[in-house]
Amino acid sequence: MQEPILVLAEHLKGELADITFEMLGAARKLADQLKAPLYTAVFGKDVAPLTSQLGVADSVFVLDHPQLDMPSADVAAGLLKKLVEQKGVSLVLIGGTNVSAGIGPRLSFRLNLPFVNFCRNIRVENGSTIFTSQLFGGKILSDVRLPENRGVVSVYPGSFAADAGRSDKKPSVEKVDLPVEETKIVFKRYIEPEAGDIDITKQDILISIGRGIVSADNIAMVEELARALGGAVCASRPVIDQGWLPLSRQVGKSGMTVKPKLYMSFGVSGAPEHVEGMKDAGLIISVNTDPNAPIFGVSHYGVCADLFDVLPALVEKIKTH
Amino acid sequence: MDIFVLLKMVPDVVEELVIGENGKSLDPQMLRVKLSDPDEHALEQAILLKEKHKGTVTVVAMEAPEVDEILFTAFAKGADNAVKLTGDWTGIQAPSIARLFASYFSSANRQLGSQALVLLGSQAIDDLEGEVAPYLAELLGVPYIGVVTGIRLDEENKKIMVMKEFAGGLRGEFELPLPAVLGVQAAEKPPRYVPVAKVRSVMKSSHVETLEVPPPEGIAGLSIDRLFTPEAAGKAEMLEGAPEEASARIVEILAERGLLGR
Numbered sequence: 106m107q108e109p110i111l112v113l114a115e116h117l118k119g120e121l122a123d124i125t126f127e128m129l130g131a132a133r134k135l136a137d138q139l140k141a142p143l144y145t146a147v148f149g150k151d152v153a154p155l156t157s158q159l160g161v162a163d164s165v166f167v168l169d170h171p172q173l174d175m176p177s178a179d180v181a182a183g184l185l186k187k188l189v190e191q192k193g194v195s196l197v198l199i200g201g202t203n204v205s206a207g208i209g210p211r212l213s214f215r216l217n218l219p220f221v222n223f224c225r226n227i228r229v230e231n232g233s234t235i236f237t238s239q240l241f242g243g244k245i246l247s248d249v250r251l252p253e254n255r256g257v258v259s260v261y262p263g264s265f266a267a268d269a270g271r272s273d274k275k276p277s278v279e280k281v282d283l284p285v286e287e288t289k290i291v292f293k294r295y296i297e298p299e300a301g302d303i304d305i306t307k308q309d310i311l312i313s314i315g316r317g318i319v320s321a322d323n324i325a326m327v328e329e330l331a332r333a334l335g336g337a338v339c340a341s342r343p344v345i346d347q348g349w350l351p352l353s354r355q356v357g358k359s360g361m362t363v364k365p366k367l368y369m370s371f372g373v374s375g376a377p378e379h380v381e382g383m384k385d386a387g388l389i390i391s392v393n394t395d396p397n398a399p400i401f402g403v404s405h406y407g408v409c410a411d412l413f414d415v416l417p418a419l420v421e422k423i424k425t426h
Numbered sequence: 427m428d429i430f431v432l433l434k435m436v437p438d439v440v441e442e443l444v445i446g447e448n449g450k451s452l453d454p455q456m457l458r459v460k461l462s463d464p465d466e467h468a469l470e471q472a473i474l475l476k477e478k479h480k481g482t483v484t485v486v487a488m489e490a491p492e493v494d495e496i497l498f499t500a501f502a503k504g505a506d507n508a509v510k511l512t513g514d515w516t517g518i519q520a521p522s523i524a525r526l527f528a529s530y531f532s533s534a535n536r537q538l539g540s541q542a543l544v545l546l547g548s549q550a551i552d553d554l555e556g557e558v559a560p561y562l563a564e565l566l567g568v569p570y571i572g573v574v575t576g577i578r579l580d581e582e583n584k585k586i587m588v589m590k591e592f593a594g595g596l597r598g599e600f601e602l603p604l605p606a607v608l609g610v611q612a613a614e615k616p617p618r619y620v621p622v623a624k625v626r627s628v629m630k631s632s633h634v635e636t637l638e639v640p641p642p643e644g645i646a647g648l649s650i651d652r653l654f655t656p657e658a659a660g661k662a663e664m665l666e667g668a669p670e671e672a673s674a675r676i677v678e679i680l681a682e683r684g685l686l687g688r
């Protein structure tokens with residue numbers, strides 16, 4: 106039998122995040138294979154009501170504390186370290202999200218255990234657990250093992266089904282009393298996304314552009330296509346970071362999640378951070394010069410060609426249709 | 427403000443990545459490298475802060491292919507000092523890299539003062555452990571925030587207000603004292619462009635300091651079993667033919683689904 110596995114439940118603004126259930130689902134399967142107990146921990150302010158949704162775990166440890174409104178990575182790592190030591194935990198799963206960024210490395214440092222980032226799959230082979238991580242934006246995968254299955258693992262969002270982590274079962278909840286460390290980091294306020302001129306989450310048709318568009322001057326061509334189709338233009342992160350389009354047009358992990366009837370992409374590679382925000386679109390058509398671009402893996406139709414050839418041809422065909 | 431920016435070269439993923447014969451790392455022969463994207467933003471953010479509040483920008487990098495050009499480009503953009511650490515880095519991993527930088531910042535004349543800010547890229551694409559920044563913060567005993575998309579300094583030059591990105595466009599504002607370590611995801615403005623001619627002329631007038639550093643001992647990182655390329659999900663039906671033909675097919679598909687003439 107293996108020592109317990111612990112999932113750090115992630116929540117933001119009073120709601121549990123999907124990643125919590127994705128991790129719980131994956132950890133449940135692993136715990137059953139290794140015959141290990143599955144624990145989950147919820148730290149925060151007014152978080153006690155969230156515990157009722159965590160029945161997939163064998164035990165839920167909750168710490169409700171006024172100072173934990175938005176715990177910084179050092180405070181969260183401090184609490185986890187104590188809990189891991191108290192409960193004899195061997196493996197800790199933490200969300201690979203912006204919200205939880207930084208907790209994993211700090212915890213691994215303090216526990217002197219290895220840290221695995223970008224974990225997308227977990228499997229057991231002859232009693233040893235193998236973690237598959239993505240490297241290079243998902244272009245390469247790597248298998249790693251942890252000595253004695255001990256370590257801290259950051260789980261990449263969208264890698265596991267969230268449904269497997271949900272249950273109506275009433276969890277066994279234990280209030281834990283851990284000292285909350287002082288921190289120099291003060292959370293001031295949330296900054297809500299600016300409305301922007303167009304709400305891309307409400308559009309039926311989105312034309313998406315990526316780094317392949319090369320320069321802001323080329324966006325006019327894309328806008329022409331969007332007009333011809335009655336849709337709006339959105340983009341991957343590099344286009345936004347270059348200042349070519351406003352932040353309100355960003356699709357993906359740190360941008361918007363969209364679900365239009367049609368999502369056409371031009372020069373977007375399909376990095377997991379982008380795909381996370383658009384994979385559920387009704388119809389996905391992608392144009393990319395690279396036949397192995399991961400975007401083709403989530404598209405219904407693909408065109409392996411230069412977007413600068415396809416764009417004008419397509420506008421022409423629509424106009425004459 | 428004394429701003430330090432750590433710069434790292436990573437494989438350019440626009441190129442095809444080839445796994446080496448050992449199956450555990452990329453084939454260095456086939457690799458094209460570039461400055462890690464978030465690092466370019468960290469540098470831009472540093473220069474924006476310097477322009478606003480005065481002070482110095484020092485870029486620090488570990489020796490790597492083509493890193494000199496990056497250091498001179500940083501000069502051309504407005505950095506004041508550049509340091510290249512040299513040594514035997516075979517197989518070095520994130521925890522040791524953090525230790526190496528920690529010892530750099532702990533040595534006699536380089537301790538982080540009350541005006542110091544260390545900027546790193548939020549996360550590079552090429553290493554399994556990642557997150558040198560939080561390790562470094564732990565080692566130096568200073569506060570750290572990652573996924574940063576904006577930094578402001580208060581009037582007394584003692585505290586910074588940091589914007590951190592969550593999801594769905596939601597961000598949070600945090601306040602923390604200097605010295606601090608931050609992982610930058612994006613600068614407030616797009617990274618500036620400098621013409622090659624300017625970089626060339628800077629090469630003649632500026633000097634990169636080199637510093638030999640012994641590799642830190644005894645911190646084993648993760649051991650990789652194997653690297654492999656993901657199986658192409660192969661979901662898309664590829665539309666063949668010239669752009670005109672493919673476009674005609676797209677128009678048919680859209681028409682069939684009632685997505686035209688809206």
Ligand SMILES: Cc1cc2nc3c(=O)[nH]c(=O)nc-3n(C[C@H](O)[C@H](O)[C@H](O)COP(=O)(O)OP(=O)(O)OC[C@H]3O[C@@H](n4cnc5c(N)ncnc54)[C@H](O)[C@@H]3O)c2cc1C
Binds near residue numbers: 316355378379398410
């Ligand atoms: C914390 C974090 C959050 C992130 N959040 C997001 C997010 O919200 N949204 C997001 O999109 N990304 C996000 N990213 C970035 C993400 O990892 C990728 O870097 C990004 O999605 C890549 O954008 P891209 O596809 O436009 O560029 P690239 O990956 O550079 O791809 C460009 C593509 O264009 C193709 N191309 C080039 N020229 C042409 C041409 N003439 N015709 C056709 N095709 C061409 C190339 O073959 C390539 O596939 C995030 C990353 C991190 C670390």
Ligand SMILES: Nc1ncnc2c1ncn2[C@@H]1O[C@H](COP(=O)(O)O)[C@@H](O)[C@H]1O
Binds near residue numbers: 546557
């Ligand atoms: N070898 C290195 N040389 C210089 N900076 C580095 C190095 N490794 C990591 N860094 C810094 O740490 C950041 C995060 O890298 P990583 O932890 O590898 O994801 C990078 O963006 C750099 O700013």
